Amino acid sequence: MIEKISVLFRTSVETKIIEIAIYDGAKQIPIPKLAVLSLSGIHDEKPDDSNTFTLDPPLEIQYGVGVSINVLFSSPSPSTLGEITFTSLGLQLKTV
Numbered sequence: 001m002i003e004k005i006s007v008l009f010r011t012s013v014e015t016k017i018i019e020i021a022i023y024d025g026a027k028q029i030p031i032p033k034l035a036v037l038s039l040s041g042i043h044d045e046k047p048d049d050s051n052t053f054t055l056d057p058p059l060e061i062q063y064g065v066g067v068s069i070n071v072l073f074s075s076p077s078p079s080t081l082g083e084i085t086f087t088s089l090g091l092q093l094k095t096v
Helices: none
Strands: 002-011 015-024 027-029 052-059 065-073 084-093
Touching (some): 002 015
Antiparallel strands (some): 002 084, 015 065
16 A cells, blocks of 8 residues: 655756646546645655655555656746656555
8 A cells, every 4th residue: 555655856947747646557546635736846855745745545556556747847938948857756655
């Protein structure tokens, strides 16, 4: 069972993580607090309040876990490109 998810990342000011989706096999598990996000900045060194989420109740996975991250790139001008760098993704598991 998954208790926490951490996504270590770094973005430019024009870029935001707007959703983190977790899948059990091919089926997305609805998690409302991960569906509407606005995360940006420097959060690539260690877990913190902006990159770590507790799942309550913990998620039971039967087929295999998948994670996708929806990123919004908004640019004030065509010459400015948004950037994101992912350092790692971690799952804290609960043993039973």
